[in-house]
Amino acid sequence: MPGSQRNRPRIGKEEKQDRITEEALRQCLRIEEQAALLSAIFRYSPEGMAFGDTDLVVRAANQSLARQIRVPLDRIAGRSADELTPGWTEQMGDIVHKVRATGQSFQAQAFPFVFKNQPQRGTTYWDFSLSPVYRDGNVLIGYLMLTREVTERVQAERDRHRLVQEQAARAEAEARIRQLERLIEAVPDAVIIVDQNQNVVAINRAVMEMGKVADRSHLLRPLTDYQPSFRFFYPDGRPVPPEEWSALRALHGETVMMREIRVCLPDGEERLVQINAAPVRDERGEVVLAVAVVRDVTQQRRGEWQRRVLSQVGEALSQGLNLEAILQTTLDQTLQLLGADLVGVFLADAERRELVLTAHRNIRPETEGLLRRLPFDAPVLSARAFAAGEVQMMEDVSQIPADLPMTRRLVAIEGARFLVALPLRAGGRPIGTITYGAHTPRRFTEGDLDIARRVANMFAVAIENARLFEEARRHVVELAEERTRREDLLRTVSHDLRAPLTIILGQSQFLLRVGEKAGLRGVEQHSAEAVHTSARKMNAMIQDLVDSVRLEAGLLKLAKTSIDLRRFVSDLLDRARTMMEVGRVKVEMPPDLPPVAADPDRIERILMNLLTNALKYSSSETEVTVRAERANGEVTVSVTDRGIGIAPEDLPNIFQRFYRVKGERKPEGLGLGLYITRMLVEAHSGRVWVESELGKGSSFYFTLPIQLI
Structure with missing residues (x-):
């Protein structure tokens, strides 16, 4: 135990x-x-891993890192970061200092890094962390780096981002284009919008109508694909190369203004257009679109050309007086003006009731023979236009009425596919027709019809002018003949009649002197006085007749000089004492009356005519007053009597040739005195008139120009 x-x-x-x-x-x-x-x-981590000491010398690394930096694993340990990847410290140095200073790990995503020893890789992107490694808790022994290359991911994200941006930009552009389409649709001119890739991205309906294209998508394509359907030419006929097209020039930043180009459409029709093109820039000032505004100026230019030709035709027709010559020179222009191939001008022969072919172009001899003379009621288009007084047109000759068989025959001879006949009228009366024809079908527009009517009116005016010229020419011939007759009469009166009259005057005056010396006071002396007085009156009448003929023929020449009317009238009365009762004549003229520019002999004749009449048609107990005054830059002279006066019905004709006052018992002379007075006053650029009242007397007035100093 x-x-x-x-x-x-x-x-x-x-x-x-x-x-x-x-x-x-x-x-x-x-x-x-x-x-x-x-x-x-x-060893097996997909992330790159490396441990480096404080000097950034790699002590350990895994295979993933070796693959990432593309360096064999067995060549990594013991080498510095800059040896393995030149420029590492330059790009990562700030991060290392931050980690060392803070003791905290650093993490980054999509960090850009450039391998300077591998330029083909370009910029690469990395997710990485850099952490400090300590021993015993506070002794820094190095750094641990974890890396993952995300270049593909970054590129993919960027591609996705760019795609999103492009989609957004495309959506924005499409929205902008739709907005532009709504805006340009209301523009009456053709508008074309082209993007940077030279694609037509928007058009308005005016483009489709101008190009005769029903499908809009047919035109929304690259602009350069418009050829060969559409062809572009300079006005002189040279082709326009694509690099010179206005929209493409605008894409390069150029502004094109008021450029005219001929465009041949797919159906062969040619149009003249005016182009304005300009670039559209974004907020950065870069051109993103080009806008071209195209205006069809074909009709405008044709109208301008037509007006020029019309002006030339009108000028030729208005200036010429030989109708046949004018028609021959202007018909070619009218054919070109109306795009016709043949033309005929018919003038009416009223006496024979026929239309006469006066001028024509490009009509066959057989046709000319049929049309040379047409009755007013001939079964042909020209005659119908004349009879109806309206334009007659056939755009479809296959529908010629049965009552125009001659027109059907003419169409067959000439091969015409179009006919138009226009009446020619002058002064409201028909004077003929002008008929045009074309070998190709065509449609006469209101503009064409207006041009044709204007040409017809010009021809009618020219025809009327030619007729008036011919009448004037005949009148001139008649006037020349009349002038010759007057000159013959003047020679007869002034020579053949005056020669014997001069003898009578001389012999009667001789007899008077002989009788006076012989102391004769009986019948013999009175007979001699009667012969002498009658011869003197006859001589005065012959002088009146000669003067009237000279005045009417423009043969009378004035010898104007400066005349003091006060002195002139006083001298005249002194000389006329033996011929009239000058004691009854009273002169009233202001002392400051300016002199007049006149022919003294003609002024004496005027005053003698007026004074003689005033004394003759007034009582011997009354005065005759001669007045003169300055008024309105001229001198007005008047001769006033207090005689029997002139009846109102006689006043308008008192200055007419051969006119005699009604009721005059014993008319003397030829009735030329006042007529000659008027002609002489008017020859001085003056005026003459009369004021009279029965039983109270008359006042005759005339004006004379003031003598300019």
Whole structure:
């Protein structure tokens, strides 16, 4: 028993030691297991792992890191980070300093890193952590780095982001284009929008109408694909290369203004367009679109050309007076103006009731023979236009009415596919027709019809002018003949009649002197006085007749000089004492009356005519007053009597040739005195008129120009 008691403590102590040993063994096993686990993790981890000392020399690394940096694993340990990846310290130095200073791990995602020894890799991206490693809790012995390359992920994210941005931009662009489409649809001109890829992305309906395209999508394609359906030419006919197209120039930042281009459409029709193109820039100033505004100026330019040709035709027709020559020179222009191939001008012969083919272009001889003379009621389009006084047009010659068989025959001869006949009218009366034809079908627009009417009116005016010119020419010939007759009469009167009259005057005056010397006072003396007086009156009438003929023929020439009317009238009355009762004449003229510019002989004739009449048609107990005054830049002279006056019905004709006052019992002379007075006053650029009242007398007025100093 005692022995057994002594052995109990020993057994307890051994068991405790065994337990300690077993625990230590278990801990060692755990450490070995953990070490093996850590080794396995270090070795097989997909993340790159590396341990470097404080000098950044790698002491351990796994295979994943070797693959990531593309360096064999057995060449990593013992080399610095900069040796393995040149530039590592430059790119990571700040991070290492931060970890060392703070004692805290640093983590980064998608960190950019450039392998300077592997430039082909470009910029790579990494998720990594850099942690400090301590011994005994406070002694820094190095750094543990865990890395994973995420370059592909970053690129994928960037691609996704770019795709999202592109989709958003595309959606925004499409929305902007839809908005632009709504805006440009209201624009009357054709609008084309082109993107940076030279694709037509938007057009308005005006583009479709101009290009004669029904499907909008047919035009929403690359602009350069428009050829060869659409062809573009400069106005001089040279093709426009694509690099010179206005929209493409705008994509390069250029603004194109008022550029004219000829466009040949798919159906062969040619249009003249005016293009304005400009770039559209984003907020960064980069060109994103080009906008081209296209205006069809075909009709505008054609209208301008038509107006020029019309002006030329009108000028030629208005200036010329030989109608046939004018028509021959202007018909070609009218054909071009109206796009016709043949034309005929018919003038009416009213006496024969026929239309006469006066001028034509491109008509066959057979047709000319048929159309040379047409009755007013001929079964042909030209005659119908003349009779109706309205335009007659056939755009479809297959529908010629049965009552126009001659037109059907003419169409067959000429091969015409279109006809239009327009009446020619002058002064409200028909004078002919003008007919155009074309060898191809065509539609006459209102504009074409307006041009045709204007040409017809011009021809009508020219024809009327030619007729008036011919009448004027005949009138001139007649006037020349009349002038010749007047000159012959003037020579006859002034020579053939005056020659014997001069003898009569001379002999009668001789007889009067002889009788006076012989003391004759009887019948013989009175007979001689009667012969002499009658001869003198006849001589005065012959002078009046000669003067009237000269005045009417424009043969009378004035010898103007400066005349003081006060002195002139006084001298005239002194000379006329033996011929009239000058004692009855009273002169009233202001002393400051300016001189007049006149022919003295003609002024004397005017005053003598007026004074003679005033004294003759007034009582011997009354005065005749001669007045003159300055008024309105001229001198007005008047001769006033207090005689019997002139009836109102005679006043309008008192200055007419050969006019005699009604009721005059013993008319003397030829009725030329006042007529010659008027002609002489008007020859001085003056005016003459009369104021009279029966039973109270008359006042005759005339004006003369003031002599300019």
